[in-house]
Amino acid sequence: MPESRVLLMIAASQNPDLLRTPHEMGLEVVLAAATPPADDSLYDVHLAVDEFDEEAVLAAVRGHLARDGRVDAVATFHEGSLHVAARVAAELGLPGNSPEAVRAMRDKFLTGQRLTEAKVPTPGTRVATTFAEAQEAAAELGFPLVLKPQASASSQGVTKVSDETELKAAFDNITGLFEPDAFHDGAYSVPNVAHIYAYPQADGVLIQEYVSGEEFAVDLVYGGGEYRLLAIHDKPYPFAEPHFIEGAYATPSALSRDEQALLLDTAVAALKALGATVGGAHVELRLTDGGPKIIEVNGRLGGTTAFVQESIRESTGVWGPREYLRAVLGEPLDFTAKEQPTPAGFSPLLADRSGEIAGFTGVEEVMEIPGVIGVRWMAKPGDHVVIKYPENPVSCFALILARGESREQVLSALEGAEKVLKPVYTD
Incomplete structure (x- = not known):
């Protein structure tokens, strides 16, 4: 009987499906993480180490x-550990994105530079470490602008400015x-996710041209010279500008085949x-009058804690995490999506105020809504919520996954869930 291959997984996850996938593929799992999941059947060996510290993980390996x-x-699967995985893979001579490629994706200023040099459409981008530099960039690019951390995630700090x-x-x-360990609102406190x-x-402030147009996300896996599409997601509701907190996704895209091909070609370029x-990638683009423009290139699969991958699976039958693992194992990309995708989508449910969660109403009712097929809890009784945009982007208490015969049915299910499932606070 052939010996099982061993996968080093860096960072645990709130999504147990991710850690089930390697075992389902017949892999042994060595998990490098400060805190392992409660279910120890999801891994074989635990290396107790800070998953965001390159040198510590290398020493443990x-x-x-x-x-x-x-x-x-x-x-x-974790944004904050991408550079760690790249460094370990490079040292061991194993397949994976190089440290240089990961930096080019994680450092959004370097992303802008590389894309501009390659003539891939992207907003004009500058970086500033002083306000005088920010003023110079604004004078050059012109308002409106979008400011964001040079390297971060979850739309933390991202703000549109007009003057x-x-x-x-x-x-x-x-x-x-990045200074505070937590954000506070009266007696309530939540950790600052910026640290992970x-x-x-890469601690400057990115100054970027504001690009108008609808926004889309493209999920891919790639290896062996192939770049394969998992799905194109529409974002059917506009952002509540000046902030850019993610809302609902709908899959497959309602764009024409030609428009989808343009998005895919631009993402691959x-x-x-x-x-x-x-590896895997989650590329965000806006479709302007002049064609697609890259907003961000994330060097990992989209929303592995959210329902992005589950929405893809419901729509196409393809489980992205499995295909990503096949890529890093050096196996050919051979998946085939359903010829006629099923409409699917998901939506985060956001708390409406700061407070301590006592429980939830509508728990039984939400699963009776036609089309709702899953709820993932992102908060539990006793947790605090702090509404402090854009510093703290985390106010999601649950995620809803839906499937239907049409996009309208999917969006109706998501909207219905938002109406019935609510947090109850202690005060």
């Missing part, structure tokens, strides 16, 4: 190998974003320009 352990592939007063407020907010998304030597060769 070297120790594992010195004890006659093996590693045949390296993977992570110099708003520019100053957004700049000051982002420069202080921090990236070495961006990945190639950034040196991405093995």
Whole structure:
């Protein structure tokens, strides 16, 4: 009987399906994470280490190998651990994006530079470490602008500004974003997620042209010179600008075949320009009057804690995490989506105020809504909520997954869930 291959998974997840997938593929799992999941059947070996610390993870992996352990592939589903996985894979000579490619995707200023050099359409982008530099960039690019951290995630700190007063407020907010350990509102406190998304030597403020047009997300896996589409997601509701907190996704896209082909071609061109060769990606674009423009290139699968991958699976029958793992194992990409995708989608449910959650109403009713097929709880009784946009982007208490015979049915199910499922607070 052939010996099982060993997957080094860096960082645990709130989504148990992700850690079930390697075992379902016949892999042994070495999990490098500070805190393992409660279900120890999801992994075989636990390396107790800070999953965001390159040197600490490398030392732990070297120790594992010195004890006659093996590693045949390296993977992570977590944005904050992408650079760690790349460094380990490079040291072990295993498939994966190079550290240079990961930096080109995680450092949004470098992303803009590389895409512009490769003539891939993207907003004009500058980086500032002082407000004087921000003023110079604004004078060059012109208002309106979007300010965001040079490297972060979850739309934290991302703000649209229309004049110099708003520019100053957004700049000051982002420069202080990584300082607090937590955000507070009276007696309520939540951890600052910026610390798990921090990236070495990329702590400036990104100044970017504001691009009008509808926004879309493209999920792909790639390896062996192939870039394969998992799905194109529509974002059917506009952002509540000046912030950009993610809302509902709908899959498959309602765009024409030609428009979808343009999005896919632009996303693949961006990945190639950034040196991405093995892994998964979640590319966000806006479709302007002049064609698609890249907003961000995320070097990992989209929404592995959210329902992005589940929405793809319901729509196409393809489970993205499995195909991503096949790519880092060096296997050919051979998946086939359903010829006629099923309409599917998901939506985050956001708390309406700060407070301590006592429980929820509408729990039984939500699953009776036609089309609703899943609820993932992102908060539990006793948890605090702090509404403090854009510093704290985390106010989602549940995610709803839906499927239907039409997009209208899917969106109706998501809207119905939002009406009935509500948090109850202690005060």
